[in-house]
Amino acid sequence: MDEFETLVPHGNLMTHVVAFAHLLRNTGIKVSVEQTIDLVRALEHVPIMSRNDFRAAARCTLVCRREDLPVFDAAFDFYWRTQSGFDPLMLAIPVVKTPPKPLRLPRRPRGQGDGHKEPDRHEEQQEEKVGFTLTFTAAETLRTKDFGNFTYEEVQACKELLRTLEWRIEPRRTRRRRSANRPGVIDMRRLLRRNLRYGGEPIELTFREPRYRQRPLVVLCDISGSMDRYSRILLQFVHTISNGLRDVEAFVFGTRLTRITRLLRERDIDEAIAAVSKQVVDWSGGTRIGDAVRHFNYSWSRRVLGRGPVVLLISDGWDRGDPQVLAREMARLQRSCYRLIWLNPLLGNPRYQPLTQGMQAALPFIDDFLPVHNLISLEQLGAKLAMLGARRPERRQNAGGRVIAQV
Amino acid sequence: MHFTTIDELQQALAAHHYIADRPLTTAIFLALKLQKPLLLEGEAGVGKTEIAKTLARMQDRHLIRLQCYEGLDVNTTIYEWNYTRQMVQIRLIEALGAADAHAALNEIFSPEFLIKRPLLQAIEESWERPPVLLIDEIDRADEEFEAFLLELLSDWQISIPEIGTIRASQPPTVVITSNRTREIHDALKRRCLFYWIDYPSLDKELQIVNAKVPGASERLSRQVVAFVHELRKLDLFKLPGVAETLDWTTALTALDARELTADLVEDTLGAILKYQDDIAQVRGQGVRSLLEKVGM
Numbered sequence: 001m002d003e004f005e006t007l008v009p010h011g012n013l014m015t016h017v018v019a020f021a022h023l024l025r026n027t028g029i030k031v032s033v034e035q036t037i038d039l040v041r042a043l044e045h046v047p048i049m050s051r052n053d054f055r056a057a058a059r060c061t062l063v064c065r066r067e068d069l070p071v072f073d074a075a076f077d078f079y080w081r082t083q084s085g086f087d088p089l090m091l092a093i094p095v096v097k098t099p100p101k102p103l104r105l106p107r108r109p110r111g112q113g114d115g116h117k118e119p120d121r122h123e124e125q126q127e128e129k130v131g132f133t134l135t136f137t138a139a140e141t142l143r144t145k146d147f148g149n150f151t152y153e154e155v156q157a158c159k160e161l162l163r164t165l166e167w168r169i170e171p172r173r174t175r176r177r178r179s180a181n182r183p184g185v186i187d188m189r190r191l192l193r194r195n196l197r198y199g200g201e202p203i204e205l206t207f208r209e210p211r212y213r214q215r216p217l218v219v220l221c222d223i224s225g226s227m228d229r230y231s232r233i234l235l236q237f238v239h240t241i242s243n244g245l246r247d248v249e250a251f252v253f254g255t256r257l258t259r260i261t262r263l264l265r266e267r268d269i270d271e272a273i274a275a276v277s278k279q280v281v282d283w284s285g286g287t288r289i290g291d292a293v294r295h296f297n298y299s300w301s302r303r304v305l306g307r308g309p310v311v312l313l314i315s316d317g318w319d320r321g322d323p324q325v326l327a328r329e330m331a332r333l334q335r336s337c338y339r340l341i342w343l344n345p346l347l348g349n350p351r352y353q354p355l356t357q358g359m360q361a362a363l364p365f366i367d368d369f370l371p372v373h374n375l376i377s378l379e380q381l382g383a384k385l386a387m388l389g390a391r392r393p394e395r396r397q398n399a400g401g402r403v404i405a406q407v
Numbered sequence: 408m409h410f411t412t413i414d415e416l417q418q419a420l421a422a423h424h425y426i427a428d429r430p431l432t433t434a435i436f437l438a439l440k441l442q443k444p445l446l447l448e449g450e451a452g453v454g455k456t457e458i459a460k461t462l463a464r465m466q467d468r469h470l471i472r473l474q475c476y477e478g479l480d481v482n483t484t485i486y487e488w489n490y491t492r493q494m495v496q497i498r499l500i501e502a503l504g505a506a507d508a509h510a511a512l513n514e515i516f517s518p519e520f521l522i523k524r525p526l527l528q529a530i531e532e533s534w535e536r537p538p539v540l541l542i543d544e545i546d547r548a549d550e551e552f553e554a555f556l557l558e559l560l561s562d563w564q565i566s567i568p569e570i571g572t573i574r575a576s577q578p579p580t581v582v583i584t585s586n587r588t589r590e591i592h593d594a595l596k597r598r599c600l601f602y603w604i605d606y607p608s609l610d611k612e613l614q615i616v617n618a619k620v621p622g623a624s625e626r627l628s629r630q631v632v633a634f635v636h637e638l639r640k641l642d643l644f645k646l647p648g649v650a651e652t653l654d655w656t657t658a659l660t661a662l663d664a665r666e667l668t669a670d671l672v673e674d675t676l677g678a679i680l681k682y683q684d685d686i687a688q689v690r691g692q693g694v695r696s697l698l699e700k701v702g703m
Contacts, residue, residue: 033599038441045440046413046433053413064596065447066587174550176549188490189482196512200497298644306546306588307477328684344557387699 013048014040020079021062027075029068035061046324051080064334081405124269144374146348147333148229159269160374169246170214170388172308172338180209190323213389215338216247216307220296221278222315224254230345231272238377239264239272249304252280253292259300289319289358297332308338310385314344314372319358326358338392341368343381348373364383410436424452424618425461434602435462444560444581446596449604451586455616459541459582468580469538473525475548484552485565487522496520516569530563530575537577546585553595557693561600607649609636615649620656630667633655633701635679636689643688647679655679669695 020034039061045051052219055076063072113221142158150158179187188208188346198204221236223231235252242248242264250260258280292314295333305311311333334340342362346352348371354363363369371377410416416439417432427435435458438445447455463470466573473484492517500511529540537688545553559565564574583599585591607615607634616628623631635652647655655678664671672694679688689697 035597038443038600041441042437047436052429053433055431059438060429060434060437060600064446064599064601069603135487174549176475176480176551189488190656191489192488192493197668200494200512258531297644302586302588304589304661332684 009336013043017043017058020075021252022064024072024075027071028095029063029065029071029075031062035064050121054080060328067128069152073373099195109369143379146373147233147345148373150233155233155236158233158375162240162378163242165240165379167241167382167383169215169217169245169310172215173210174213176211177208178211180207182209183207184209190269214246215384216249216304216309216392217241217245217312218304218309218337219248219250219312219314220257220292221250221252222254222287222289222313223252224318225318226287226318227345230316234345234372235273235276235281237372238314247307247309249300249309251296252276252287253287255288255291257292258297285343287315287319287358288321289317289362290313290321290323290329292327293333294325297329297336300347301333301336302320303334310341310342310388311337313339313366314343314345316344317354317356317359317362319356319361321358323357323361327361327365332361334365339388340365341365341370341381341384342366344373345371346375410439419465420461421618422519422544423461423465425457426607426614426618427458428450428607431602431604435607438582438600439580441600442580443580444530444583444599446583446585446591446599446601447604448585448587448601450646450648451604453584453603453604454649455582456543459539462580462582463539466536466539466550468536470541471525471538471579472541472543474543475545475552477547477549479548479552481555484524485527485663486524486557486567488516489520490643493520506675518570521567521570526559527565527573528690529579529581530559530565531571532573532576534552534577537575537579540579540581542581542583544586545583545591545691547587550592553592557594557598560595571692573616601651606639606646607632610622610630612649612652616652619653620660623656624659625664626666627659628656628666629658630701632666633699634672637697638679641688643680643685644682645680645685651681652677665699667701672698 010064013359018036021031021039024031037386039058042061043054046057048054057075059069059072063069142154145154146312177185179190184207187206187208187219190200192200194204194206195202219241220236221231221238223235227234238250242250242261248261248264250257250264252260260276260279263275263279264272266275282318330340344352344354344359345352347369354369370381370384372381410419413429413432413436416430416436417427420427420432420435420603434445437443446457447458449455458474460470462468471689473479476547496515497512512703521527525540542556546557558634562574563578564572566572574620606612612632612635613629616623616632620628632652635647658675658678659667659671662671662675672689676686676689676694
């Protein structure tokens with residue numbers, strides 16, 4: 001068919017398929033053995049001498065995420081075009097992503113560890129406690145001190161305090177039901193089963209009640225220049241909650257938006273933050289909040305706002321973008337989430353007035369406007385999240401319309 | 408109907424008005440050959456669901472559709488007992504004074520009293536030809552449902568405590584679609600062949616329009632498709648999908664339009680754009696200038 005024929009010279013296609021799967025794994029695409037077998041099975045059905053059909057078969061069997069498709073294409077071209085005979089050395093060359101990090105002991109105590117690991121954990125904890133001998137008063141001062149005035153040592157100490165904070169978010173009622181003993185909806189399936197011994201007479205009633213689940217949380221964190229003094233510790237805070245809660249999506253923005261959810265899965269806080277700062281190019285640059293929120297709305301809202309999440313927007317509101325864009329996008333964001341909370345570190349200062357254009361444009365569309373400048377404010381935020389109430393707040397969309405007109 | 412080559416399948420799809428390019432056809436072909444579920448992702452309105460419908464029509468097989476929503480559970484997807492009939496049966500047994508009451512009571516948990524929901528229907532033995540099972544918009548269901556699907560999709564069997572295991576003699580053809588409103592779990596993805604459907608090229612979309620809206624004039628459909636492609640270059644909240652192109656062409660044909668004019672576009676924008684902001688943006692840019700870009 002095309003030049004492909006010459007590229008499979010010795011007919012040992014199987015070896016090549018396995019080697020190619022290996023190459024894909026090296027580039028960071030997760031390919032399971034079953035998937036490789038599927039491809040081999042698929043080759044019985046597609047004309048393998050046609051390069052494009054072979055590519056299509058490999059694509060639909062080996063790749064299962066859209067993000068991986070471009071990498072797959074590059075790897076495919078690399079492997080099957082340059083290849084005229086299998087050379088194991090090939091496998092070592094194209095490493096797109098970094099190899100897995102060395103295994104580290106988890107620092108957070110696990111809920112249910114198995115018995116014999118228990119002692120290790122205690123030892124580890126004790127060791128750490130020695131490292132940070134915080135007296136009560138020191139910890140107390142730290143709780144009220146503004147993040148912006150932290151020294152490096154205090155940032156380190158604060159990490160420990162952050163870890164001790166428990167994060168809980170008010171659960172959301174789902175459409176699933178589970179069996180219950182309290183009166184609710186009658187559970188016919190169980191009812192009939194249980195009452196068979198009474199000849200099918202419904203004597204013992206069985207019920208079903210709605211199940212509750214944790215509400216998702218989406219965090220958008222400003223890391224532009226004006227937030228410089230706060231962003232490091234706030235990122236640590238974001239890291240803590242994304243490890244403490246089940247369903248957290250995290251983004252950072254300056255002039256543009258970057259999704260950092262996966263980076264924050266890294267258990268070690270320092271490594272996670274290092275990874276974030278490596279990937280985020282506009283660290284400490286200017287701010288265009290409106291554009292960032294707009295990007296979020298267009299590219300991500302449909303994917304992460306599906307299940308009534310709480311959205312935390314962390315920013316000081318210093319915006320160099322167009323306030324009208326910000327107002328419009330905030331309105332859309334507020335409509336598509338359960339609750340929109342704006343955390344502003346400047347709000348910790350009693351003399352602070354949200355007078356910047358950006359803040360003014362955004363204010364009508366915020367459900368809660370809270371400070372986030374010290375540990376106490378974080379604790380208050382935690383309390384707030386834990387009791388949001390079963391109904392979402394009344395939205396001031398009409399007032400919002402007027403503000404757009406004024407701006 | 409069995410297909411021995413990808414070409415054959417492609418032609419058969421085209422004969423049933425589904426225009427698929429070669430890579431997509433290859434994925435469908437392999438899904439049929441390897442008897443693996445096909446997971447289709449892509450923006451709304453690019454023709455994911457249509458593939459399942461076409462496969463069923465083309466092979467004269469039954470289409471079983473499971474529209475996903477949050478809270479799907481065993482009762483709504485696999486089976487439920489027919490309680491009313493069971494109750495009546497119990498009364499009947501009492502009234503007749505059956506000799507062996509215990510055996511009689513067992514009887515009410517027999518297949519006769521079972522209401523089969525889509526997933527159980529799909530693996531039933533009674534099918535002459537295995538059906539096509541469409542699990543539509545799986546991203547709307549919750550993770551528990553996905554976990555449950557894992558077992559079904561790898562073993563093609565379902566166990567019902569009162570009856571036993573029901574196993575498909577021939578696995579159904581399974582098409583799963585997702586709009587990516589959330590990430591599907593990798594474990595499920597790996598059991599499927601995966602294909603991402605993009606917006607079609609201009610030529611392909613024109614072929615689709617010609618196949619689906621035969622009444623439209625050649626000139627009109629070419630203009631419509633070109634205009635939609637121009638819209639997709641804009642920064643809109645919801646880009647129009649193929650479904651919208653088809654709707655719009657149908658609407659314009661119903662209005663007896665022979666070609667696009669600025670007025671006509673203004674009046675019918677709602678058929679392609681589904682957000683007020685988007686409509687305002689397109690109006691603001693000027694429909695006329697867009698039409699000029701298309702070359703009219």
